Amino acid sequence: MGAFADFADLVHGPQAEWGQVSCGCHPNCGVGTAVMVDKETREMRPVPEFLNIPGLVKDMQKITDAARGKWMSNLMMGLALLKHYNPYKSPTQFTLYELFKKFDKSFGLTGKEYGKVSGDRTTDDIEKRRSDRWNFLFIAGMWFQDLFNYDFRRTEMCIIPYGTQEGEISFCAYNTGVGWRNIIENMHQNATVAKWYEENGRHEIFARGKEVELSEAAHNMVLNPIDLTRPNKPEMEGPKTAHEEAVMMRKLYQELVLKKQLDTKEADKPVQIQGLARKKAQSAAAEVVAV
DSSP, X not given: OHHHHHHHHHHHOTTOSSOOOOOOSOTTSEEEEEEEEETTTOOEEEHHHHBXXXXXXXXXXXXXXXXXXXXXXXXXXXXXXXXXXOTTSSOTTOOHHHHHHHHHHHHTOSOOOSOOOSTTOOHHHHHHHHTOSEEEEEEEEEOOOOGGGOOHHHHHTOOOEEEETTEEEXXXXXXXXXXXXXXXXXXXXXXXXXXXXXXXXOOOOXXXXXXXXXXXXXXXXXXXXXXXXXXXXXXXXXXXXXXXXHHHHHHHIIIIIIHHHHTOOGGGSOOOOOOHHHHHHHHHHXXXXXX
């Protein structure tokens, strides 16, 4: 990620209001990949399958170190993409032009307007960005450390700060290792559910058609007259609640499955396998009778 951020900072120039976010975490912090998804056909293909990422990163580092102007750097970046792009393994409708446009949209290299993403964006900006046929889906995973493989160096380089009642603590220290999350939550918890019920009692539960007493029946709801004229059919077949649906499914299983197994013919009944001890006892009894 650092190579992409450095190249974007070079193209945007020192006059840019904000720089790119560069990841300085530990190499073993996590893993990630990207998938290019066609919104129309639902076809998807991993980006490393049709784009040589290691080779592209090396070329990006050389372009960034050359520190040329904006358009010369963009030109060299286009040549690098052309060099490492394999059209035979890309999605069916994905072209080299779509790759250039997607790269430009992600890093804002040419200054073309694809729709703002800032807080003052409008509905037109959102629709403009959504009109892109291709969805760049990034998939990331994080390694949650256990005590037997805990890496203190990775915890020192953690870049995700957590704000807690005890101050700031890193993500790795808070969620892994000795379990600082449980320690801090137990220090500052209000009350357990059991303790709350013991002190305040349980609230009244309204279920199974139990009426709720109201202080007044007046309301300002606007009722649909068409729905009011429809007849109420409490005798309508079928379950009306999740509980009734579960009861019905259990009943159908007993009637259709278990009953079907009980009504099978003698020839279709499963053979019961008996133990060896019982067979020896039966053979011994047969010998006694024979004598």
